[in-house]
Amino acid sequence: MGDRQSTENSLQPVRLPAGRKAEIAAFVAEVDQVTVAMLSARFGVSSDTIRRDLDQLDADGIVVRTHGGAVSRSAMVVTEKKLDVRMQLHTTAKEKIGELAATLVDDASVIMINAGTTCLALARHLRNHRELTIATNNLRIPAEVSPKAVNDLYLFGGAVRFAGQSTVGPVSFRVTGRSTDLELRCDLALISVGAVSADGGYSTSNVSEAVMMGEMIARATRVAILADSSKFGAPLFAQVAALGAADYLVTDQEPPPELADALQRHGVKVLLPPAAPAV
Template sequence: MASATDRDGSTRHLPAGRKAVLAAYVQEAGEVTVAELAARLDVSTDTIRRDLDRLDRDGVLIRTHGGAVSLSSLPQADTGIDVRLRLQASAKETIGALAATLIQDDSVVMINAGTTNLAVARHMGECRGLTVATNSLRLPAELSSKAYRDLYVFGGTYHQVAQATIGPVSFQAAIGGKELGVQCDLALLAVGAVSVEGGYSTSNVAEAVMMSEMMANASRVAFLADSSKFGRRLFAQVAELGRADYFVTDCAPPDEIAALLVANEVEVMYPPAVAS
């Protein structure tokens, strides 16, 4: 039986009934607050906080500041990266492994910020001689030093939620301050939504502009999104579905999306074991 710790350090049991109700409600609602749960279950907020802490440790949900989110919920625009890392984690690792196979040794790769691309970085350990450019402040720590020859981080405005920079896809020359454009062999772009009407989209306009610049400066473009993003349309479109060379995901896309990708000769990549 699950247990939780009271203020005096003693251990008490979390009633199975309340645990089931909490887990089911969070799963249904996607995201809830401590106050909302306390009112619903008619217990104190301290009790709810202890229950949520326990359920988080049990892997039932994700504890957040002021509440909790379902493991399968879709992140909101203000959802922090540490929470996003735990959402759809298995799917992201699958996508990361597949996307890493597109990277050729001694090539130049641009990678945008996002938890899916952090998974890609973790699977780049066998790569060698890369030049990597990214706007993610978290990605350098995930990338093996053996994989790259040079690693660059684009400058710009600091986006705290994403732990990334948002700005121009360029660098200043060390002498003279001239802006230098950059080119890459492959751009790996993780997005928050994929649909026939909206194409590849994200919630932040400036982020969409930056991804569009990466795409424009790339010889090949791969968009990455897990299946929870299918059929969604966010505020800012990055590109139409047919603009990609590759679309990397964790399972077969819905028929309508798949048909448009095939019609535009986009190579769709997902695990063979899932293919039917």
């Protein structure tokens, strides 16, 4: 009896590492985003094993590795609309926000601007400014900003995101002859985000972009978040910063009561374009 049971046990299927990774890939594709803890519990292996599996799946181009988990590549594609399409959305609101945000910029100041169509509207409204230093990851900014407004314009390097016409990488510059990057600071960071919520703060759908935006915020004396009213609501996948990290929220409509209260508690000033004159 004992020999028979031993033989039966030996015939039981064993989950091989390659099979587990295939199951992980299928599970991520099904639910779009996962955490290491979730996978560890589901597959009954250690967190370190899951991390190694996810690292390999990311290297193979099957999932996108994130801090603490992974995201399906199909989810990333769906959440990123091409820039030319996004430029056709909420155009009036974006122009108003860009014009208003430009009033926060002082002549001869240093500003950082991230990617996004609202920031392109901002760049166009800087045409009457002078002696600006601009650092950005937005590849369209050089074509949109007036040369008369700028003393120096710097583009951050990194991987190019064709859909967003931007780069994603460190907020830093390396100078020949120095062993470390230059320490960068700016007077004002103007950051366009994908969502604004009372609980989730400022967020976006791309992890690498969120990290870069957060670095810009950390290097700024003042911070202005640019977001039209369609961005009010549930947070997106990657948090850029907590609500109180900004000095200003530049938008086109009054935020809903819960968000307005949270902004006030955190000392964030809401800037709205002037109301249209009554006819």
